[in-house]
Amino acid sequence: MAERRLFALLGLLALLSALFLGWELREPAGFILSLRAVKLASLLVVGAAIGAATVMFQTVAANRLLTPGIVGFDALFVFLQTGLVLLLGGAGFATLPDLAKFGAELLCMLLAGVALFGVMLRRGAEDVLRLVLTGVILGVFLRGLSGFAGRLLDPSEYSIVQLASFATFGAVDSTQLAIAAAVLVVALTGARLLAPALDAAALGRTTARAIGLPFDRIALLALVIVSACVAASTALVGPITFLGLLAASLAHTVLRTWRHALLIPGAAIISASILVAGQFVFERLLGQQSTLAVIVECVGGLLFLFLVLRKSRP
Structure with a gap:
């Protein structure tokens, strides 16, 4: 049954992708189609990366209220943008080679994630809670540094940072x-x-180790994969914190399974579908260009509050 639902989700994503590519396609059709194909591919890559990473992170952390962004990836990305503008100026930042900048951001976030997870879990995966709290504190610290650096910039340079910091x-x-x-x-x-x-691993560390699973090693490998997914998506388009929470919650609700072989691709498909559908509505139907990330964050934040309040009920 869950497999059928997964294939239905895949069919929905294919339909949304076809609508995104073909809606009101005019001449020069080939040129317009190539531009749309690149944008569609970016939506699919970012959505799949965030959705899959969130399911894995929630399993390792044993908490469905968390997302990988909570450990500070978005704050690190904003800090990198602010630092580059502060050091190079607005003109220097604008003349940076895009590929070199992307590669540096990807490498920095990947190394930072691997270092954080490796150091914090060196004594075992029972330190996952401490890892999350450390990530939250580091995120607050980096946001504070970014805010302080932003005050040293002139308004035109600060606007460059703001533009580069949103997905x-x-x-x-x-x-x-x-x-x-x-x-x-x-x-x-x-x-x-x-x-x-x-x-x-979803059974818990104690139970998993009792049945012979090397939980600590599995947790570290999973978190390295999470780091790679989040680093790639954030370096490509910018941070989208609550998209993964929305996709993972819908994946658990729709698929109704505990099997990660279905949950991971299901969350990836749902996350990509949200981005494709949202971009189609705002860009093709409403004529907007930069509203999608804000709306996704708003809906995801409301879902987070709902889940927290529901969990807190006696």
Whole structure:
């Protein structure tokens, strides 16, 4: 039954993708179609990366209220943008090679995630709660540094930081997209191989170790995959914190299964569908260009509050 629902979700995503590509297609059709294809691919890559990463992160953390963004990836991205503008100035930041900037951001966030997870879990995966709290504190610290640095910038340079700090799908470079897609393929392949172990890990550390699962090693591998997915999506378009929470919650609700072999691709498909559908509505029907990320964050934030309040009921 869950497999049928997964295929139905995949069919829905294919339909949404066809609508996104073909809606009111005019001449020069080939040129317009190529632009739309790049944007569609970026929506699919970012959505799949965030959705899959969130399911894995929630399993390791044993908490469905968390997202990978809570450990400070978005704050690190904003800090990198602010630091570059502060050091190079607005003109220097604008003349940075896009591919070099993307590669540096991807590498910094990937290394930061691996370092955080590796150091915090060196004594065992019972430190997951401490890891999350440390990530939250680091995120607050980096946001504070970014805010302080922003006060040293003139208004025109600060506007550059603001523009670079919000997720946008309007001008995605095809080379950067190819790199992010390659990272995603490798990460999802690893997630697929880890799926049976994650099924056992979802039982809890004590139970999983009692049945012979090397929980600490599985948790670290899963978090490395999470780091790769979030780093690739954030470096490509910018941070989208609550999209994963929305997708993971819908995946659990729609698929009604504990099998990560279905939950991970299900969350990836749902997350990509949300982005494609949202971009189609705002761009094709409403004529808007930069509203999608704000709306997704708003809906995801409301869902987070709802889940927290529901959990807090006696």
